[in-house]
Amino acid sequence: MSTISHDQDWVRRPAAAGEGTLCDAAEYEALYARSLEAPDEFWAEQAGRLDWVQKPAKIADWSYDPVDIKWFEDGVLNICHNAVDRHVEAGNGARTAIIFEPDDPEGETRHISYADLQREVVRMANTLKKMGVAKGDRVTIYMPMVPEGAFAMLACARIGAVHSVIFGGFSPEAIAGRVEDCKSDWIVTADEGVRGGKPIPLKANVDAALEKVPAKGVLVIRHTGGAVTMKDGRDHWYHELSRDVAADCPCEPMKAEDPLFILYTSGSTGKPKGVLHTTGGYAVWTETTFRYVFDYRPGEVYWCTADIGWVTGHSYIVYGPLQNGATAVMFEGVPNYPDHDRFWAVCAKHKVNIFYTAPTAIRALMREGEGHVAKHDLSALRLLGSVGEPINPEAWRWYHDHVGGGTTPIVDTWWQTETGGVMITTLPGAHDMKPGSAGKPFFGICPQLVDADGGVMEGAAEGNLCITRSWPGQARTVYGDHERFVQTYFSTYPGKYFTGDGCRRDADGYYWITGRVDDVINVSGHRMGTAEVESALVLHPKVSEAAVVGFPHDIKGQGIYCYVTLIAGEEATEELEAELRQQVRREIGPIATPDHLHFTSALPKTRSGKIMRRILRKIAENEFGALGDTSTLADPGVVETLIEGRRNR
Ligand code: WT7
Numbered sequence: 001m002s003t004i005s006h007d008q009d010w011v012r013r014p015a016a017a018g019e020g021t022l023c024d025a026a027e028y029e030a031l032y033a034r035s036l037e038a039p040d041e042f043w044a045e046q047a048g049r050l051d052w053v054q055k056p057a058k059i060a061d062w063s064y065d066p067v068d069i070k071w072f073e074d075g076v077l078n079i080c081h082n083a084v085d086r087h088v089e090a091g092n093g094a095r096t097a098i099i100f101e102p103d104d105p106e107g108e109t110r111h112i113s114y115a116d117l118q119r120e121v122v123r124m125a126n127t128l129k130k131m132g133v134a135k136g137d138r139v140t141i142y143m144p145m146v147p148e149g150a151f152a153m154l155a156c157a158r159i160g161a162v163h164s165v166i167f168g169g170f171s172p173e174a175i176a177g178r179v180e181d182c183k184s185d186w187i188v189t190a191d192e193g194v195r196g197g198k199p200i201p202l203k204a205n206v207d208a209a210l211e212k213v214p215a216k217g218v219l220v221i222r223h224t225g226g227a228v229t230m231k232d233g234r235d236h237w238y239h240e241l242s243r244d245v246a247a248d249c250p251c252e253p254m255k256a257e258d259p260l261f262i263l264y265t266s267g268s269t270g271k272p273k274g275v276l277h278t279t280g281g282y283a284v285w286t287e288t289t290f291r292y293v294f295d296y297r298p299g300e301v302y303w304c305t306a307d308i309g310w311v312t313g314h315s316y317i318v319y320g321p322l323q324n325g326a327t328a329v330m331f332e333g334v335p336n337y338p339d340h341d342r343f344w345a346v347c348a349k350h351k352v353n354i355f356y357t358a359p360t361a362i363r364a365l366m367r368e369g370e371g372h373v374a375k376h377d378l379s380a381l382r383l384l385g386s387v388g389e390p391i392n393p394e395a396w397r398w399y400h401d402h403v404g405g406g407t408t409p410i411v412d413t414w415w416q417t418e419t420g421g422v423m424i425t426t427l428p429g430a431h432d433m434k435p436g437s438a439g440k441p442f443f444g445i446c447p448q449l450v451d452a453d454g455g456v457m458e459g460a461a462e463g464n465l466c467i468t469r470s471w472p473g474q475a476r477t478v479y480g481d482h483e484r485f486v487q488t489y490f491s492t493y494p495g496k497y498f499t500g501d502g503c504r505r506d507a508d509g510y511y512w513i514t515g516r517v518d519d520v521i522n523v524s525g526h527r528m529g530t531a532e533v534e535s536a537l538v539l540h541p542k543v544s545e546a547a548v549v550g551f552p553h554d555i556k557g558q559g560i561y562c563y564v565t566l567i568a569g570e571e572a573t574e575e576l577e578a579e580l581r582q583q584v585r586r587e588i589g590p591i592a593t594p595d596h597l598h599f600t601s602a603l604p605k606t607r608s609g610k611i612m613r614r615i616l617r618k619i620a621e622n623e624f625g626a627l628g629d630t631s632t633l634a635d636p637g638v639v640e641t642l643i644e645g646r647r648n649r
Contacts, residue, residue, distance in 0.1 A: 009393070011400065011433045013426075014407050021295045021429025028430035028440075035443035036469075042443065043071070043472060046288045047280075050323070051086045052077045053253045056280065062470040064495050067486045070257055071281035071472045078251035079260060079283045080158035083322035084121055085251065087114040096327045099301065100147050101346050103194045103333035109349075112147055114325070117154075119247070120147070124155035124238075126245035131186065131217040131236060135160035135252055138184035138262065140215075141308075142166045142175060142202055144193030145332045148221045148238075149308045150318050152188045157260060157279075160252035161186075164262040164274070167309025168193050168200060170589040172208035178264050179209060182274050182479050185216040192226040196337035203228040210234075256280025262479045263311055265417040266529035267488055268500070268519035274479030275417050282420050283323065285473025289421040289442060290320030293411055294383060295428050300353040301380070303329035305343065305361065310526075311417040312387055315473075316356060320421065335361050341372035344403070348376040355403070356385035356413075358525040362395045362403075364555050370402040378403060383428050386412045388525030389557045390513050396435035414438035414513050416499060417527070418489065420473025423447075424511050437510045444471045449505055454493045464517055465503035466496040519613070521550035521558045526591050528560070533594070536587035537562060540580055542570040547603055547611050551596075551620040559595035561620035563603060563642070572599035596620070598645055602638045604630070615639060619646050 018024040023031065035042040040059035047056065056075030062068065087095065093115030100110035112120070133139055139161045143149035149165075156163040164182050166175055179187070187210075193200040203220055207229065210218070218235045220228065230237070254260075260279045264272040294302060302321055306312035321328040329350055335343050343365065347355060365372065384404050386396070391412055400410055410433060414424040424447065426432070426439035433439065441447050449463035450456055457463045474497070478485040492498045502514040516522065519530045530548040537546035545565045553559035564580065566572060577597050584592050604612045618627050624643050630636050 009434055011435060013409050013428065013432050017409055018429040020297075021427075022292055023295075023427050023430050025430045028427055031443055032441070036446065039444060039469075043284065047072060047075070047284045050077060050082050050283060050287060056256060060470065064470070064490055064497065067482070067490050069470050069474055069476050071470075072256040072284065075256040075280050076253045077256065077280060077283065078158065078254055079279055079319060079323070080121060080154045081251040082283060082287070083154060083157075083319060084114060084118050087325045088118050092325060093118070095325065097322060098147050098150065099327060099329045099350055101329060101331045101333070101350070103197065103337065105338060105342070105345065110147065117151075117322075120151045121154045121158060122247065122249045123242050123245060124148070124151045125158045125249045127219065127238060127242040128155055128161065128186070128188075129159060129249075130241060130245060131219055133159065133161050133186050133217075136162065137186060138162045138164055138182045139186045139188060140164050140166060140175070140179050140184040142168060142187060142189045142206060143221070143308070144168055144190055144195075144200065144202065144223060145307055145330060146190070146221075146223060147330060148190070148223075150330065153261075153308065153314070153318055154322075158249060158251050160254055160258065162259045162261060164264070165309050165314070166264070167307055167589075168202060169309070169591050171586055172205045173587045174589055175205060175209035176212040177271060178274070179215065180213045181264075181271070182262050187215055187218045188221070189218065190221040190223040191228045192224040194224060194332065196334045199224060199226055201226075207231075254279045257476070261314065263314065263417055265311075266520060266527050266532060268529060269531050270529075272529070272532070273481075273484060273488070275475045276477050276479045277420055277473070278476050281472035281474070283319070285421045285471065286315045286320040287323040289473070290316060290324050290326070292427055293413060293422050293425055293442070294354050294356070294385070296321070296324050296326050296354070298325065299327075300382075301327050301329060301350055302354040302356075303331070303347070303350070303352045304356040304385075305331060305335075305358070306356075306387075311420070315421050335365060336368075339372070340365055340368040341375055344373050344376040344378060347378055347381065351380040353380050354383045354385070355381055356387065358388040359386055359391040359395055360389065360524040360556055362386070362391070362399050366395060366398045367555070370398070373402045378405065381405070381408055384408050384410045386410060387415070389522045390515060391436060393435040400435070409433065412436075412438045414511070418475040419471070420475065423467070423471075424513075434510055437506070437512045439510055441511070444469070447503075447505075447511060448496065449503060450493055450496070460505060460507045462502070462504035462514070464493075465499045465501045465511075465513070466493050467499065468496050470497075521560065523550070523553075523558050523560060523591065524556045528588075528592055532588060533560060533562065533584060533592055536584045536592070537564060537580060539587065540583050542566050542576060543580070545603060547613065547616055548594075549613060549617045549620050551617075553595065560592065561596045561598065562594045563598050563600055563616055565600055565603060596649065598642075598649070600642055600645060602635065602641070604638045604642070605634050606632050607634045609634075616642075619643055622646065
């Protein structure tokens with residue numbers, strides 16, 4: 001995989017791209033300037049597209065020292081009303097909100113109109129209330145990619161409950177940790193999920209998690225009809241409990257700074273953090289970014305292939321598109337089932353106009369050849385998007401030439417769970433593109449590159465990416481641990497938000513994300529803390545120490561490389577290797593399965609006992625010539641042994 005970047009390698013936006021788009025180059029410049037010069041006016045105006053119970057008079061009110069972030073503070077609104085009811089009230093109830101495409105291509109496609117959506121969300125909301133859920137309660141949602149997952153999120157928002165969605169690929173251990181951390185008494189799940197024809201035992205996973213932590217109620221949606229055990233008094237079938245609920249449910253008026261959701265994400269240390277987003281700022285940010293980045297036009301079909309378990313699903317399957325009255329495809333399956341053309345078959349079937357996916361999927365499909373693309377009529381595609389990790393120029397070109405027919409613009413959107421929505425991207429009608437570069441800052445975003453000492457770097461430079469001002473969609477805190485929020489994001493460079501990413505800015509002011517500079521790795525667009533994998537490994541009684549690093553992987557972007565030392569007297573066997581893989585899957589989930597387990601008698605340490613990860617990273621990358629200074633190692637001989645071990649695999 002090449003990471004060479006060619007500054008001069010422009011791809012011009014099609015001449016017609018500016019026509020009819022919301023924003024051409026001059027408008028972008030003007031709006032961007034205004035968003036910085038008059039942020040209150042600018043954001044009051046954007047917020048004006050939403051329905052408010054009480055319009056906000058206070059707009060931005062934030063400080064990074066001490067850290068206290070508020071937007072639209074005296075405003076009152078409900079995001080579910082904005083995503084659902086207001087479209088029905090405006091006479092657009094018959095418009096399609098969600099097109100559901102099941103895992104099985106022979107299965108039933110569902111078209112859910114905004115009126116249907118309203119009915120379904122009300123039913124779910126009243127059922128949650130009937131189970132006992134109240135405003136402010138945390139509700140865990142552990143669901144397959146079916147519309148009921150979105151109904152559950154919107155139902156929580158409707159009644160003022162705080163959702164915490166957990167990706168369906170996480171293990172019972174991971175569920176238990178998250179349920180416990182946010183003290184969530186309520187779970188919404190399904191009997192099973194299906195992906196690529198294989199069932200996923202969601203309810204059984206919840207049962208296993210609830211052996212470790214208590215819950216008051218579990219609402220179970222029947223999806224596959226697979227067998228589950230129901231615990232009396234705790235577990236309720238949705239189709240039974242919802243039977244006689246009322247057909248209306250008012251949207252709870254929420255203060256702008258009332259919590260909307262918690263989403264767990266990995267950092268460089270400790271357990272995953274519950275990133276907290278609040279109502280008003282997140283609503284405005286997702287509505288505005290979706291509108292401009294995807295340049296959505298009424299009637300168009302938009303498809304984001306993410307899972308609702310990640311922030312991309314929250315912001316760009318549910319809240320962004322629906323607040324814009326868009327038609328969004330929700331896909332239950334995987335790109336390679338039943339064959340490698342499934343994405344393109346679905347695009348053709350539903351005449352998708354805007355398609356948003358991850359580089360890892362593009363690379364995997366690219367490997368299978370363009371024949372799979374050529375089989376399908378993709379002429380409806382007008383805009384492509386990429387998200388989750390840096391896209392290498394080859395994959396960008398392939399996506400552009402074969403999927404986009406050589407003309408369709410690509411938006412490479414850089415953002416994070418903590419940013420709530422897109423921060424850096426080109427806009428389709430405003431900017432020419434450079435394959436591999438995310439592009440320019442979105443309205444209101446002030447990126448800054450700083451060196452290791454915090455020195456601000458001007459012009460063309462490469463450094464650590466910070467954001468100097470707040471924006472409406474910014475996370476407000478780590479649930480239950482504000483100090484951790486402050487420490488993680490605002491202490492490295494005081495007074496700035498530190499993203500954890502490295503970045504280069506070229507002479508044209510385009511940003512090129514180079515990847516994480518902390519101990520976070522990005523595996524197939526999934527963010528993982530190396531410390532989490534290490535903790536899982538050392539739980540095994542035969543393991544003494546573990547050090548985990550990322551290494552370049554052709555398809556996944558990064559793979560997981562684990563160095564493991566064993567307790568004296570224990571032997572590295574194939575069984576042990578299998579046990580350790582299993583251990584990580586059990587603790588975290590299949591997405592964290594190690595690619596390499598490298599047993600070693602010692603790890604490179606400084607004389608004070610600190611593991612030198614820089615060296616381990618280089619060895620995992622097969623970069624033996626670039627190990628840097630090894631003179632501070634307690635035992636320099638360790639390095640030779642490790643290189644030897646790496647060469648032999
Ligand atoms: C990390 C955030 C953005 C939602 C999905 C992931 C990396 C994300 C890009 C991009 C280069 C990217 C960064 C970031 N990343 N998008 N377009 N180009 N890198 O959200 O799990 O919070 O991960 O993903 O390293 O910090 P997340």
